[in-house]
Amino acid sequence: MADGRVATVRGRVAAGPLASVSGGLDFLREYMIVVCVLALFLVLTFTSDTFLTTTNLLNVLQQVAPVGLVAFALTFLLIVGEFDLSSGALFVLTGVLAAKLQPHLGTWPALLIAAMAALAGGVINGLLVAYARINSFVCTLATSLMVAGLSNVITKGFLVTVNAPGFFALGSNELLGVKYSIWILVVAALLCGFVLSRTKFGRWLYAVGGNPEAARLSGINVRAMKVWAFAFSGLAAGIGGAIVVSRTATGQAGNGIDIVFGAFAAVVVGGTSVMGGRGAIWRTMLGIIFLALITNGFNLLQVEPVYQSIIQGAIILTAVAIDSLSRRAS
Amino acid sequence: MKAGAACAVRGIHKRYGAAVALDGVSIDVAAGEIHALVGENGAGKSTLGKIVAGAVAPDAGEIVVDGERVTYRSPRDAIRYGIGLIEQEFALAPDLSVLDNVFLGVELGGRGLVDRARQRERFAELAERIGFRERSSVPVRTLRTADQQKVEILRALVRETRLIVMDEPTAALTRDEADRLLEITRELRDDGVTVIYVSHVLGDVLALADTVTVLKDGRHVKTASAREETTDSLVTAMLGRSLDVAFPERTPPPPDAPVVLSVRGLSRPPAFDDVSFEVRAGEIVGLAGLVGSGRTEIARAIFGADPAAGEVAIEGRELRGRSPRGSIRSGLALLPESRKDQGLVMVRPLSENVTMAHLGVVSRRGVLQRRREQRVVRDTLRSVDARHASQSQPVSSLSGGNQQKAALAKWLVRTPRLLLADEPTRGIDVGAKRAIYDLIRNLAADGLGVLLISSELGEVLGLSHRVIALRAGRVAGEYDGETVDEETVMRAVFGSG
Numbered sequence: 098m099a100d101g102r103v104a105t106v107r108g109r110v111a112a113g114p115l116a117s118v119s120g121g122l123d124f125l126r127e128y129m130i131v132v133c134v135l136a137l138f139l140v141l142t143f144t145s146d147t148f149l150t151t152t153n154l155l156n157v158l159q160q161v162a163p164v165g166l167v168a169f170a171l172t173f174l175l176i177v178g179e180f181d182l183s184s185g186a187l188f189v190l191t192g193v194l195a196a197k198l199q200p201h202l203g204t205w206p207a208l209l210i211a212a213m214a215a216l217a218g219g220v221i222n223g224l225l226v227a228y229a230r231i232n233s234f235v236c237t238l239a240t241s242l243m244v245a246g247l248s249n250v251i252t253k254g255f256l257v258t259v260n261a262p263g264f265f266a267l268g269s270n271e272l273l274g275v276k277y278s279i280w281i282l283v284v285a286a287l288l289c290g291f292v293l294s295r296t297k298f299g300r301w302l303y304a305v306g307g308n309p310e311a312a313r314l315s316g317i318n319v320r321a322m323k324v325w326a327f328a329f330s331g332l333a334a335g336i337g338g339a340i341v342v343s344r345t346a347t348g349q350a351g352n353g354i355d356i357v358f359g360a361f362a363a364v365v366v367g368g369t370s371v372m373g374g375r376g377a378i379w380r381t382m383l384g385i386i387f388l389a390l391i392t393n394g395f396n397l398l399q400v401e402p403v404y405q406s407i408i409q410g411a412i413i414l415t416a417v418a419i420d421s422l423s424r425r426a427s
Numbered sequence: 428m429k430a431g432a433a434c435a436v437r438g439i440h441k442r443y444g445a446a447v448a449l450d451g452v453s454i455d456v457a458a459g460e461i462h463a464l465v466g467e468n469g470a471g472k473s474t475l476g477k478i479v480a481g482a483v484a485p486d487a488g489e490i491v492v493d494g495e496r497v498t499y500r501s502p503r504d505a506i507r508y509g510i511g512l513i514e515q516e517f518a519l520a521p522d523l524s525v526l527d528n529v530f531l532g533v534e535l536g537g538r539g540l541v542d543r544a545r546q547r548e549r550f551a552e553l554a555e556r557i558g559f560r561e562r563s564s565v566p567v568r569t570l571r572t573a574d575q576q577k578v579e580i581l582r583a584l585v586r587e588t589r590l591i592v593m594d595e596p597t598a599a600l601t602r603d604e605a606d607r608l609l610e611i612t613r614e615l616r617d618d619g620v621t622v623i624y625v626s627h628v629l630g631d632v633l634a635l636a637d638t639v640t641v642l643k644d645g646r647h648v649k650t651a652s653a654r655e656e657t658t659d660s661l662v663t664a665m666l667g668r669s670l671d672v673a674f675p676e677r678t679p680p681p682p683d684a685p686v687v688l689s690v691r692g693l694s695r696p697p698a699f700d701d702v703s704f705e706v707r708a709g710e711i712v713g714l715a716g717l718v719g720s721g722r723t724e725i726a727r728a729i730f731g732a733d734p735a736a737g738e739v740a741i742e743g744r745e746l747r748g749r750s751p752r753g754s755i756r757s758g759l760a761l762l763p764e765s766r767k768d769q770g771l772v773m774v775r776p777l778s779e780n781v782t783m784a785h786l787g788v789v790s791r792r793g794v795l796q797r798r799r800e801q802r803v804v805r806d807t808l809r810s811v812d813a814r815h816a817s818q819s820q821p822v823s824s825l826s827g828g829n830q831q832k833a834a835l836a837k838w839l840v841r842t843p844r845l846l847l848a849d850e851p852t853r854g855i856d857v858g859a860k861r862a863i864y865d866l867i868r869n870l871a872a873d874g875l876g877v878l879l880i881s882s883e884l885g886e887v888l889g890l891s892h893r894v895i896a897l898r899a900g901r902v903a904g905e906y907d908g909e910t911v912d913e914e915t916v917m918r919a920v921f922g923s924g
Contacts, residue, residue: 297786297793304783307772314732314761314769315784315837316752374774 126423129416130367130383137390145397153393155275161389162278163188163337165382168360169289170326170333172381174233175364176293177326178306178373183222183237184334185357186244187215189350191338193248196257196348204263208343212335218244219331223324241354248350257348268344278340285333290378302326307374362409363388366416388412431459431621432493432509432589434479439488441474441645444827444854448474449485450645456590456638458493461612461622463636463653465629467665467917468718468882471645473594476625480512480592481505492590509589513579515598521568526550528567529581553584556618557611573604580611590621597628598719609635627717629658629921641665658923666914673861674889675868677909680709685742687876688845690729693737698724699900702737706845706876711867713879713891713908715916721900722880723764726847729878730754730761741844755784758844762835762851764880770834771822778804778818780833785840807836811866828859835866845876852886864890884913896920 141148167184174181195211202210222240226233270277293299304312305322313319337356342348367384369376388409395405434456441449449471456462456479464472477483479490481499490497492508499505502512519528526546535549536542550563559577561570567578576596583591593612597605609631612622616637626632632639632653639656641648641664648664688706693699699721706712714722728735731749739746741757751761763769771780781804782789789800804818813832815825822833831851838846848867852860867890871877881887887894891908896919904919 295795295797297790297795300779300783300786300795303775303779304772307774308768310769311763311772312783314730314751314763316755317783318752370774374772 123423126368126419129419130380130387134383134387134390137387137394141390141394141397145394148393148397153397155279157386157389157393158279158282159276161385162276162282163341164356164359164363165282165385166285166333166337166340167330167356168363168381168385169285169378170330171357171360171364172367172369172376172378173289173293173302173326173329175369175371176306176373176376177302177322178309179226179233179323179326181219181222181237181327181330182234182357183218183241183244184330184360185354186241186248187218187331187334188338188341188356189353190218190244190248190251191215191335192342192345192353193251193257193348193350195339195342196259196346197251199259199261199264204261204266208267208339211342212332212339215335215338216328216332219328219334220324222331223327226327227320227323245351245354252348252350254350259342259346259348264343264346266343268340268342278344281336281340285336286378286382293378298325303374359388362413365420366412368416368420370420371417372420430589431616431619433458434493434510434590434621434623435491436475436479437489437491439475439478439490440486441471441478441483442486446854447645449478451488452642452645452647453488454640454647454650456621456623458621459616459619460637461616461624461635463624463626463632463639464642465627465632465639465661465665466642466648467627467884469644470642470665472625472642474645475642476592476594476623477512477514479505479590479623480510482512482514506586506588509587510592511583511586511588511590512592512594513576513583513596514594515596517575517579519567519575519578519582522566524564524566525561525570525578525581526563528578529553529563529585531582533586549585550581553581556584557581557614558607572599573601573607576600576608577611580615588620590623591615592623592625594625595627595719596624597626597631605631627921629661629923632661633658658921662914662917662921662923666917675861675865677868677890677892678709678872679892679909680707680871684708684710684874687742688729688878689738689740689743690725691738691740693725693728693735693739695724695728695733695735697900699728699897702897702900702902704895704902704905706878708844708874708876709871710893711871711877711879711891711908713881713887713894714897715881715884715887715894716897716920718882719899720897720920722897723849724900725897726761726849726878726880730759730847732761755843760838760843760846762838762846762848764849764853766830766834770837771830773823774821776819777808777815777822777825777833780822781807781836782840784837788840803840807839808833810839811836812862826859828855828862831855831859831863832866835863839870842873843875845878846870847878847880849880850882851879852881852883884916888913888916898922 147153167188170184171181191211191214194214195207198207198210218240222237225231225236267277272280301317301322304317305319309319341353363384364381365371366387367380369380391408392405395402437453439449439452452475464475466472474483478485481502481504497508520531529550530546534541535545547563557577557580559581561574567575596608600608612635616622624636633656636653638650639653640650641661643665684707686705687708691703693702702725716722724733727733729739731751731754739749741759746753746757767773778800782800789796789803801818808815811832813829813836815829822830825833851867852863867877879887879891888908894906894908894911894916895902896904896916898920906915
């Protein structure tokens with residue numbers, strides 16, 4: 098990919114001790130995720146009999162589909178220089194709304210309207226950040242609280258279960274032996290990757306995140322790009338929420354709101370910069386797979402799950418430290 | 428109050444990248460005097476002031492305070508020798524109160540506790556001395572600029588500062604406020620404080636200073652008693668800026684060349700007010716002026732980067748609802764003052780930077796055509812002769828000169844009607860400077876209008892067909908670039924003679 102060539106060129110141009118440190122850090126930043134995924138894959142293949150089976154691998158993919166969608170959108174946001182904490186709450190709202198609406202509207206309209214509500218939430222976040230100039234972290238923290246509260250109001254604190262048999266289709270049906278949700282994940286990955294690397298829109302996202310003033314002086318509508326990125330984040334949370342509620346047939350306020358942390362972890366572990374202007378979808382895809390393999394490995398090797406979050410946290414810190422050090426060195 | 432500090436610098440050298448800011452400067456500042464540093468833009472006066480105050484480290488040379496050679500590792504070290512700096516941008520904590528700002532880091536009291544009563548007492552004493560009338564409990568950000576500056580002065584006094592460096596202290600003040608500041612400065616001197624006063628307001632300097640040092644191109648020209656100088660004699664001393672680069676031949680635009688840019692009554696107070704001029708096709712018009720004269724702000728307003736009142740027309744069509752986007756469509760291009768902050772996206776590849784403003788040229792229905800883009804980037808970079816290893820290398824890995832060429836190439840993907848070139852050669856080496864001059868000249872020869880802004884008067888005079896002198900945001904004179912001499916323009920921008 099284009100990013101890879103950048104690294105090798107910089108490595109070659111680099112001269113002197115400091116520059117070679119920066120070259121090494123850049124190499125780490127660019128390729129660490131690839132090496133880690135491969136290594137982990139090999140380790141699990143040799144230590145567990147059940148790891149390298151179609152059932153297990155499809156299972157892993159199916160589990161990461163919702164968090165993957167949220168992570169793709171978060172990749173767009175980090176590239177454009179913003180952040181969205183509220184996608185977890187929007188994800189939950191979608192499930193709750195869909196479960197509540199299903200008896201009245203039927204399965205597909207309920208899922209669609211619920212996902213559109215999440216999209217609307219994303220647009221509102223975008224407008225608040227871009228036009229009211231509220232810091233995106235604070236803004237989405239606040240809207241996240243409001244949306245979570247709204248979910249509680251809708252459910253009145255109860256579990257909302259759906260009994261219609263057709264409701265499971267989106268989350269559980271298969272095409273060619275593969276679940277719909279996995280197809281959605283794959284198509285979304287290809288589409289997002291294409292948009293970022295091959296379209297004007299993608300270029301503008303990178304430019305705005307890399308240097309908003311230079312982007313503005315180049316005629317790019319900086320605010321519009323931010324609104325689009327937030328809108329996408331809402332939509333992704335909506336689709337992810339629809340998939341999960343269709344799989345579990347239950348909507349519950351407060352359950353699943355932490356999906357945003359898993360998504361964020363995947364994005365930064367993949368090597369997308371938290372400082373804007375740098376990143377890619379294939380990185381996030383690898384980040385998702387990496388974190389999923391860790392969880393899967395822990396389960397297969399029967400390690401206490403309490404250690405998982407400690408290790409995940411350490412991995413995120415390492416990834417962000419490498420990003421920050423490579424920026425400073427260059 | 429302790430006696431003022433005497434200070435001397437010996438053989439100070441300082442470079443910023445390829446640019447030499449100070450080249451072996453030595454001066455003596457006597458205890459208890461007001462010593463003014465004057466010079467053209469880029470003469471090195473601010474840099475010298477900052478070196479004395481420890482805010483900038485010299486590459487070579489020594490600083491002597493009261494006969495003792497000193498080395499600073501930080502501005503804190505300078506404070507220990509009793510030297511303080513008041514910069515154009517204040518170093519205050521905006522949300523803290525006046526009192527807390529004044530005593531920040533030197534709080535009165537013992538054992539980690541602050542003795543507010545004692546602080547207020549001391550504050551009242553000092554405030555009385557310099558005529559500061561605001562309450563000590565209000566946050567600093569609520570104060571007017573002039574009062575914030577007084578807080579800076581109070582802060583220096585609390586630290587028993589014996590030498591204060593003031594860098595362009597009147598730049599952000601109204602005339603009345605500036606006069607009051609001059610009074611305060613005199614009172615400080617009378618109390619025994621030494622003042623190094625960096626300014627380009629020659630009238631103030633002559634009214635205030637005991638001694639004046641003139642710098643030019645980072646070199647010492649002369650030091651004399653202020654009583655023996657006039658604005659004329661000072662301007663004369665600043666003249667004759669040595670040109671380190673040869674300029675390409677001027678080809679004058681044809682007499683019937685159409686007007687490309689017409690600016691009528693453009694205003695954005697206080698930066699600039701009622702500015703009108705025209706640029707014809709093939710013509711290079713230079714804007715000459717001191718820092719703060721409104722040069723950059725005018726270019727940004729024309730481009731629609733900042734709002735401003737007045738009319739801007741391109742080839743007779745008025746631009747309405749000015750925005751960078753609309754301006755680019757109408758054929759305007761802005762090569763901004765800072766390529767790093769405003770021109771380029773440093774973390775992105777060279778190719779993306781070149782096509783950034785004209786992605787329509789290399790895409791169809793929003794999808795990029797990579798082959799076409801590579802070709803366009805290759806041809807454009809070749810036309811500006813930007814050396815690069817690969818189109819996909821990050822633009823940050825290029826040298827300053829090649830970055831600047833890339834920033835220019837960005838506007839040549841589609842040929843504009845008018846180029847606003849703001850400091851096109853800042854911080855690049857002599858060879859790259861000449862290359863940029865040639866490029867600008869050739870663009871003009873091809874019929875492009877160019878509005879050239881530069882702090883280097885030699886550059887403006889060497890390239891422009893016509894020169895507009897700006898003083899304090901207004902047009903102070905318009906001259907033929909071929910025939911005008913440096914002295915005439917300098918007198919116009921300094922407002923002397």
